[in-house]
Amino acid sequence: MSGVLVIAEQRRGELRPVSLELIGAAQSVRREGESVTVALLAPSPLALIDSLKVSGVDEIIAVKVDAAEFDPETFEAAVGSLIAERDPDLVLVAHSVDSFGYAAALAAKRGLGFATDVFKIERIEDELVATRGGYGQKVNVEVDFPGRGTVLLAIRGNVFKPPEERASPKVTEVTASAVSSRASGREFIELPGGDDVDMTAAEFILTVGRGIGEEANVAQFKELADAVGATLGCSRPIADAGWLPKSRQVGQSGKTASACKLYVAMGVSGAIQHLAGMKHVATIVAVNSDAEASIFGVAKYGIVGDIFEIAAELRKHF
Numbered sequence: 391m392s393g394v395l396v397i398a399e400q401r402r403g404e405l406r407p408v409s410l411e412l413i414g415a416a417q418s419v420r421r422e423g424e425s426v427t428v429a430l431l432a433p434s435p436l437a438l439i440d441s442l443k444v445s446g447v448d449e450i451i452a453v454k455v456d457a458a459e460f461d462p463e464t465f466e467a468a469v470g471s472l473i474a475e476r477d478p479d480l481v482l483v484a485h486s487v488d489s490f491g492y493a494a495a496l497a498a499k500r501g502l503g504f505a506t507d508v509f510k511i512e513r514i515e516d517e518l519v520a521t522r523g524g525y526g527q528k529v530n531v532e533v534d535f536p537g538r539g540t541v542l543l544a545i546r547g548n549v550f551k552p553p554e555e556r557a558s559p560k561v562t563e564v565t566a567s568a569v570s571s572r573a574s575g576r577e578f579i580e581l582p583g584g585d586d587v588d589m590t591a592a593e594f595i596l597t598v599g600r601g602i603g604e605e606a607n608v609a610q611f612k613e614l615a616d617a618v619g620a621t622l623g624c625s626r627p628i629a630d631a632g633w634l635p636k637s638r639q640v641g642q643s644g645k646t647a648s649a650c651k652l653y654v655a656m657g658v659s660g661a662i663q664h665l666a667g668m669k670h671v672a673t674i675v676a677v678n679s680d681a682e683a684s685i686f687g688v689a690k691y692g693i694v695g696d697i698f699e700i701a702a703e704l705r706k707h708f
Contacts, residue, residue, distance in 0.1 A: 393425040395478035397469055398442060399488060400430060401460070402578065405438050408484040408545075410552030415482055415545050417446040417553065419511045419518070427476065428559075431455050431468055431566070445555040455566045459575045462491035468566040470496055478540060480518065485544040497542045503535030506544040522546075548670065587637055592621035594652045597640055599625040601657020601678060601697050605633040611656065614701050617708040625658050640668060656697045660685030 394416040398409035409428075416426045425448040430439055435452035442450050451472065457464045469492070473481060483489040485507050497504035503518075510521035517534055520543055524531040535541045589595065596615040602608065608628075615622040622638060629639040641661075653671040660676070660683055668674060668688075676689035677700050686692045693700060 392477065392479055393427060393448075394420050394480045394482065395472060395476055396426065396428045397481065397483045397489075398428050398430040399484045399486060400432050400438055401488075403432070403434075403438070405430075405441050406484070406486075407552070408486065408547045409442065410444065411547060411550045412482045412484060412545055413442070413444060413447060414550035414552045415511060416480075418550060419480065419513065421513070424479070425449065427451060427478070429453055429469070429472055431465060433458055436561075436563070439561065443557055443559055444553040445557045446553050447557060447559040449560045449562060451562045451564055453564045453566050456568055457571070459578060460488050460491070461569075461571050461573060461575070462495075463571045463573070464566070464569045466492035466496050467569045470500060471566070473500065473502075473540060481540060481542045483542065483544050485546045489544050493542060493544055500540070501538070503538035503541035504543075505533045505541075507546050508543045509546045509549045511543065551670065587621060587635075589621065589623055589638060589640060591649050592623075593649055594618075594620040595623045595640065595650050596620040596654045596656065597623035597625065597658055598628060598634075598656050598697075599658030600627050601659075602628070605631070607698075608633050610698075611701065614705055617705060620652075620654065625661070655685050655689070656701065658685050659683050660687065 396412045396416050398412065399406045413426065413428060420426055426446055427449045428442050428447050429451040430442065431453045432438055433455060435454055439450050439452055453468055455464050455468055483493050494504065496502070505520045505522055507522045508520045512519050518541055520533045521530050522533065596611065596618065598608070598611045602611060612622050623640045624634045624638050626639055626641055628634050629636045650668070650671045652673050653668050654675045654677070656677045658676070658678065674689045675691045676685040677693045677695065677697050678685060679694065679696055681694045
């Protein structure tokens with residue numbers, strides 16, 4: 391095949407948004423003339439492929455698998471067969487709990503180049519180079535893959551922009567060979583979010599970070615968020631401390647502000663993990679007393695000042 395093979399991800403009959411982001415990643419790195427093929431593995435894949443019919447996709451492979459829920463051995467075998475048959479240069483999967491179950495084993499068994507948590511892909515002198523976080527996201531690491539005919543990359547979510555234009559790619563139906571799995575599922579249990587807020591749907595978010603100092607100060611920022619019509623979010627340290635529910639955490643290990651149009655960050659330093667949750671927001675306003683805070687590097691507007699004084703001034707007008 392020579393080209394890019396994208397493994398779309400679905401969960402319990404719903405296509406996950408990261409699938410379209412993987413297509414965006416494929417389009418950013420494919421060579422001229424190379425194809426982009428998207429494979430969807432599901433018990434009834436044809437029912438889910440309509441959202442994958444976007445510009446830049448040349449073919450969709452609807453792979454019917456005999457597994458009602460995600461099964462790592464079923465996916466490893468099915469994706470392995472696709473790689474053997476299509477011989478792609480590059481295979482993209484989501485950096486998710488599902489791909490953790492099979493991607494590393496697949497790469498090891500087939501001798502593929504492999505990297506996880508990838509947020510940048512480029513070709514340098516026609517050689518593929520992937521960039522990922524390292525040492526607790528304190529540095530960026532460039533990884534190359536000399537001598538590897540096929541490279542498998544797990545792509546971090548909310549990094550690559552999904553394509554928006556519709557298209558009519560070729561659709562191929564495939565039935566995966568049955569696999570005798572060593573695992574069996576008994577019941578799917580959806581864990582409670584601990585809050586009724588949906589951060590992914592919020593269009594206006596006011597997020598607080600460690601700069602608020604102590605838990606007692608959360609209430610005044612919740613009051614401010616309500617006054618200005620925003621949804622109150624937080625960075626990871628606030629959620630880890632239990633000051634706000636995990637469902638309000640924005641970042642790589644929290645929620646993605648995918649629908650947000652205005653994001654106000656107060657007392658947020660701007661760690662890489664947090665920035666991953668707000669990368670595509672059009673308008674970011676940062677308020678921080680530290681003029682060197684990383685958050686100012688991505689903010690459209692920045693205020694160097696005391697967040698409590700700024701909050702007090704805002705409350706006077708609402």
